[in-house]
Amino acid sequence: MHELQRFVRRLSPDERVQMICDPSLVESASEVVTGDGGRPVPVDRFDELLAETIGRSERSQWPKESVSDAWLAPHLHNLLRLTRAQASDRATWEWLAVRAAPYVRWRWQDKGGVVAEDRWRGPVHKQALARLWWGAEMFRDGADYRPVQQAFRNQDLPNSLLHRPIVRCRPLALGLVQSLLSDDQPPTSRRINDLARAVNLATAGSPPEAETGFYRDDLGGYRRWVADGAAPVEDWDAGVPGPSVPALPEQSRTAGLAIADRGRQYAERARSAR
Template sequence: MPDRLALLSDTNAAKSLSTGVLASRENPPYIALSKNSEPLRGAGARLDVEPLRDLIDDVMHLYRDDARTKADAWLAPRLHAALRLTRREAADARLWNFVSLSVAPDYVVWRHLPATGKNGFPPMVAAERFRGAHYTQAFSRLWWAAELFRDGADYRPVQVACGNQDVLNTVLRLDIIDHRPTAQALIRLVEKGTARTGREVNALSAVANTAASTLMYDVFAADDAWDGSILEEWIREGDSAPPVSRRLLPDGPDDGPVPEKAVDTLVRYFEELFVDANVRGRLTDES
């Protein structure tokens, strides 16, 4: 296991994804990966691999007997709190390539290996879980879910988001959740049970995204100005912070909660939109 986080290019990551690795029949070529990785600039405990690896070992142990989708809600806030990255750092896919192949390929297989194969092939993990877009890559999607759905220091909305696979698979792809009140309003409606099924979550996100083309949510439901110095201080505090709690939900950067008035405004608006949303099977279910 490497000592520090590093960067692994898409090209070198792709070369390492043999069918044997994807099918969990062989390990990635660790020596080649080490030679082809670029050290991550910076210092501090947040770049140490061991705390991250311990966290991953713990989640696989805790959820060894459960549906593994349940592990997402536990790991996402703790991954975010443990790594303490800036958005610029987290947007670099090379970091997540390194984590998935050099630090925890066993987690990617544990979480994403399907029960059966296709077209006569053995079960294989989709390559995009090792190297892919921020909303599909095994670790990147959890970090970004925590970043976009947290309410300031409060990770509880993240647990709601990651407890629903349709939120992770659909809502996380939308640009509108960069607007914090929009993200919180959507999660509030999922938590309330307004959108429960996968079809309902997909329909809700579709109407909210479509409406954003004609209504500027950042004007209609304004967010507070963001103070980047608070995040910088939270990152610096990582060197003296204790290990992320396994039992209690950690605290994120205290850069202010989302304005409640803005969230309430969007909740009411989205509820109105959802009444007329095209939810496949809705009429059949009600008849």
């Protein structure tokens, strides 16, 4: 079993290149990440997923690199079972990015073959793998990853929303996705950012949790799902289930959409007044 690790110091770009070329150097700069009960976190399923992803890229499975996100995000979340605390550690994501360097380069290198530093070690809406995992975590509806796929079909949506505190409220996060994608035309990054700012103002002094019924995730069910570990994938084209936890109650879902729609109205008024 291969175990999840994290770097114990921040790597320079030159060090990172050396470790990608010679993986034996990684051990000297990393330590094992442990889960509940001090158990290591396996990454064998993660390795299988990245091998499948690279294989699909070589077969030109997707018309462009960004199209892969809607497929990869649910699979990554399902096969790399982390607690939110573990997934908040940039040093862990940097270690995973070095391990998945062929994917990171395929997905993010520019025409000059350069990958921006924040794709290796950056915030959740930038880092190559963290953005996929956190997008799946924030936009899933219980075990249902379909909202995640919808969100990642428009790159501006996760890029503009993932780092914002408002999406930590799951009913509002799902309401934002539903509201933004309700039009015939895909929303632009400007409209998404305008909506996020408007919702921030609309919820000032009245946190969205209060309006959505103080919905709380089933943390016990989620931690059991993490502890169970991922099963081998028999069919990569079949849909994958998320954590074995309940979907949003209808009252919370409706309230989250109402907040998003209210913010959208404010944003549209502000645009028309410019």
